[in-house]
Amino acid sequence: xxxxxxxxxxxxxxxxxxxxxxxxxxxxxxxxxxxxxxxxxxxxxxxxxxxxxxxxxxxxxxxxxxxxxxxxxxxxxxxxxxxxxxxxxxxxxxxxxxxxxxxxxxxxxxxxxxxxxxxxxxxxxxxxxxxxxxxxxxxxxxxxxxxxxxxxxxxxxxxxxxxxxxxxxxxxxxxxxxxxxxxxxxxxxxxxxxxxxxxxxxxxxxxxxxxxxxxxxxxxxxxxxxxxxxxxxxxxxxxxxxxxxxxxxxxxxxxxxxxxxxxxxxxxxxxxxxxxxxxxxxxxxxxxxxxxxxxxxxxxxxxxxxxxxxxxxxxxxxxxxxxxxxxxxxxxxxxxxxxxxxxxxxxxxxxxxxxxxxxxxxxxxxxxxxxxxxxxxxxxxxxxxxxxxxxxxxxxxxxxxxxxxxxxxxxxx
Amino acid sequence: xxxxxxxxxxxxxxxxxxxxxxxxxxxxxxxxxxxxxxxxxxxxxxxxxxxxxxxxxxxxxxxxxxxxxxxxxxxxxxxxxxxxxxxxxxxxxxxxxxxxxxxxxxxxxxxxxxxxxxxxxxxxxxxxxxxxxxxxxxxxxxxxxxxxxxxxxxxxxxxxxxxxxxxxxxxxxxxxxxxxxxxxxxxxxxxxxxxxxxxxxxxxxxxxxxxxxxxxxxxxxxxxxxxxxxxxxxxxxxxxxxxxxxxxxxxxxxxxxxxxxxxxxxxxxxxxxxxxxxxxxxxxxxxxxxxxxxxxxxxxxxxxxxxxxxxxx
Numbered sequence: 001x002x003x004x005x006x007x008x009x010x011x012x013x014x015x016x017x018x019x020x021x022x023x024x025x026x027x028x029x030x031x032x033x034x035x036x037x038x039x040x041x042x043x044x045x046x047x048x049x050x051x052x053x054x055x056x057x058x059x060x061x062x063x064x065x066x067x068x069x070x071x072x073x074x075x076x077x078x079x080x081x082x083x084x085x086x087x088x089x090x091x092x093x094x095x096x097x098x099x100x101x102x103x104x105x106x107x108x109x110x111x112x113x114x115x116x117x118x119x120x121x122x123x124x125x126x127x128x129x130x131x132x133x134x135x136x137x138x139x140x141x142x143x144x145x146x147x148x149x150x151x152x153x154x155x156x157x158x159x160x161x162x163x164x165x166x167x168x169x170x171x172x173x174x175x176x177x178x179x180x181x182x183x184x185x186x187x188x189x190x191x192x193x194x195x196x197x198x199x200x201x202x203x204x205x206x207x208x209x210x211x212x213x214x215x216x217x218x219x220x221x222x223x224x225x226x227x228x229x230x231x232x233x234x235x236x237x238x239x240x241x242x243x244x245x246x247x248x249x250x251x252x253x254x255x256x257x258x259x260x261x262x263x264x265x266x267x268x269x270x271x272x273x274x275x276x277x278x279x280x281x282x283x284x285x286x287x288x289x290x291x292x293x294x295x296x297x298x299x300x301x302x303x304x305x306x307x308x309x310x311x312x313x314x315x316x317x318x319x320x321x322x323x324x325x326x327x328x329x330x331x332x333x334x335x336x337x338x339x340x341x342x343x344x345x346x347x348x349x350x351x352x353x354x355x356x357x358x359x360x361x362x363x364x365x366x367x368x369x370x371x372x373x374x375x376x377x378x379x380x381x382x383x384x385x386x387x388x389x390x391x392x393x394x395x396x397x398x399x400x401x402x403x404x405x406x407x408x409x410x411x412x413x
Numbered sequence: 414x415x416x417x418x419x420x421x422x423x424x425x426x427x428x429x430x431x432x433x434x435x436x437x438x439x440x441x442x443x444x445x446x447x448x449x450x451x452x453x454x455x456x457x458x459x460x461x462x463x464x465x466x467x468x469x470x471x472x473x474x475x476x477x478x479x480x481x482x483x484x485x486x487x488x489x490x491x492x493x494x495x496x497x498x499x500x501x502x503x504x505x506x507x508x509x510x511x512x513x514x515x516x517x518x519x520x521x522x523x524x525x526x527x528x529x530x531x532x533x534x535x536x537x538x539x540x541x542x543x544x545x546x547x548x549x550x551x552x553x554x555x556x557x558x559x560x561x562x563x564x565x566x567x568x569x570x571x572x573x574x575x576x577x578x579x580x581x582x583x584x585x586x587x588x589x590x591x592x593x594x595x596x597x598x599x600x601x602x603x604x605x606x607x608x609x610x611x612x613x614x615x616x617x618x619x620x621x622x623x624x625x626x627x628x629x630x631x632x633x634x635x636x637x638x639x640x641x642x643x644x645x646x647x648x649x650x651x652x653x654x655x656x657x658x659x660x661x662x663x664x665x666x667x668x669x670x671x672x673x674x675x676x677x678x679x680x681x682x683x684x685x686x687x688x689x690x691x692x693x694x695x696x697x698x699x700x701x702x703x704x705x706x707x708x709x710x711x712x713x714x715x716x717x718x719x720x721x722x723x724x725x726x
Binding site for chain 2: 382
């Protein structure tokens with residue numbers, strides 16, 4: 001008697017819970033490096049994600065409820081990311097966001113692919129806002145991965161075109177990169193663009209990642225090669241220390257970089273960064289009034305101007321928000337496959353320019369701006385007298401490179 | 414030819430810098446038996462102190478001030494932390510300094526942020542010492558080398574030629590006897606730890622301006638410093654000097670060698686086979702430059718576990 005009463009009381013409660021779970025808000029989980037030596041990159045991505053989600057919720061969220069943002073610290077490594085991804089999925093997260101490190105991105109995309117294979121009907125989607133290794137849209141490409149960032153091919157092509165046009169590229173290019181997937185991609189892309197850019201790759205160097213204090217030996221090698229441009233995908237200390245060492249040695253070559261706009265670089269390098277180039281997704285000066293509005297709004301909400309990887313993160317998440325808006329709920333919940341199909345067809349005008357997703361490999365066609373460090377820039381970096389002066393802007397279509405043949409995407413029915 | 418001269422010079426100066434950082438570590442270990450995991454944190458503290466003081470008092474006084482401040486912090490750590498756990502043995506001391514390194518890193522992030530700060534060498538020192546071929550050699554590098562050499566000479570003379578040195582050395586081997594003779598052994602230990610920390614602080618203040626001053630700098634140099642101390646022999650000042658120079662020159666020269674094991678096998682006519690196998694056999698030596706010191710450490714540990722000049726087993 002007692003037992004049945006308990007059961008009869010429990011049943012409606014369970015039903016209530018189940019109903020509650022169905023109408024639960026969409027959860028976006030950020031699995032990012034939030035502690036340890038590379039925490040600063042993770043925090044930059046976090047700032048961008050928070051800004052975009054706040055805007056999404058201010059506009060009404062999804063299905064009448066605010067979207068929830070959950071943050072997970074992957075502690076800077078693939079194994080931590082794998083654990084935190086499991087935690088996120090069990091917390092009911094349907095959209096995973098991550099950007100810092102291609103190694104971590106590679107782990108997440110594989111884990112997501114396997115999880116989705118084993119759990120049809122409960123898919124999750126991985127929104128990659130910064131892991132730029134080519135394999136993520138190549139051999140490892142899958143339907144539930146979207147990249148809202150550049151890649152080595154896109155960045156090098158933009159740098160080569162813009163620098164050739166303003167005659168600063170020269171005919172001798174030196175490729176120096178970090179020895180892992182991203183750096184190797186950059187080296188390959190530099191070699192591939194040689195004919196189009198009319199240059200010769202005088203020498204290629206791969207070195208250990210963020211282990212080298214003294215770049216003087218590398219700089220003497222660059223100097224001995226007579227290179228006019230140094231093409232590099234280096235980031236963080238590997239870029240800063242190399243610039244400092246080359247200035248100290250009186251090297252005349254221009255640096256063509258991808259991550260020169262990381263905070264701290266310009267303040268630390270100061271005038272010795274002048275004349276170096278960067279290929280980035282957004283430069284407010286190149287975007288006119290729309291860019292000014294974005295910078296002002298972002299600064300008001302986050303506390304600093306959108307730099308480094310923040311703009312691409314914001315644009316990527318705004319694409320997600322736009323696709324969410326057009327995805328109808330199924331029984332009060334989000335159907336991830338339907339969402340992913342909508343995202344494939346999303347075309348959005350962002351402050352940086354129009355962004356769309358290529359269905360073949362889920363690489364977003366992001367606009368690119370090649371800028372040079374100069375005193376004449378309208379927006380100054382890191383509170384110094386220098387900033388990034390746009391040299392040439394490319395639309396998403398102009399900047400894009402063909403999808404890789406190695407991508408064989410399995411699409412759901 | 415120019416290239417070899419430059420590489421040697423680069424390697425020697427970098428080696429001397431490594432010596433500056435590791436001197437304090439090996440000193441503290443040799444004198445007190447404490448393996449100080451937080452040593453590189455004092456290096457970082459030195460750089461941040463100098464950065465903070467530079468705007469107020471100028472570059473050279475800032476370096477002196479940073480050295481003293483780092484030394485004071487070191488002495489404080491010995492007085493209020495290490496001394497309390499001393500009687501529980503070396504494991505506790507090691508754990509304490511390990512924890513301390515995290516605390517210092519987080520405090521730095523709290524006060525100065527996550528990104529590198531704007532600490533640079535002053536313009537008057539930012540000049541070329543000489544030009545060889547088409548390359549300049551920065552004067553500041555020579556200055557760093559000179560400071561390291563002066564430091565080596567000063568510590569060596571202090572320990573072997575002065576009364577203070579005699580008291581310090583005897584306090585290590587026979588603390589009770591020294592105490593009975595009326596010397597304050599506690600004070601000696603505090604002094605040694607303070608001086609060790611001050612040396613790291615000096616290295617940080619000088620190198621931080623040339624390289625970068627960021628919350629990661631302790632981590633970057635910390636591992637290499639341990640390699641130096643292990644290769645040189647724990648507690649041996651001369652060994653630290655030898656190991657630093659060896660590592661500096663080795664990494665610097667390796668950068669220029671674009672050869673792999675496959676090239677070596679080519680002499681045996683096995684190049685095609687090696688290139689077919691790939692992997693380690695086709696890896697260029699230059700891409701391994703920063704890893705070579707670790708290989709050296711492994712070799713030393715296998716062949717001569719006490720280090721090049723160490724006397725402790």
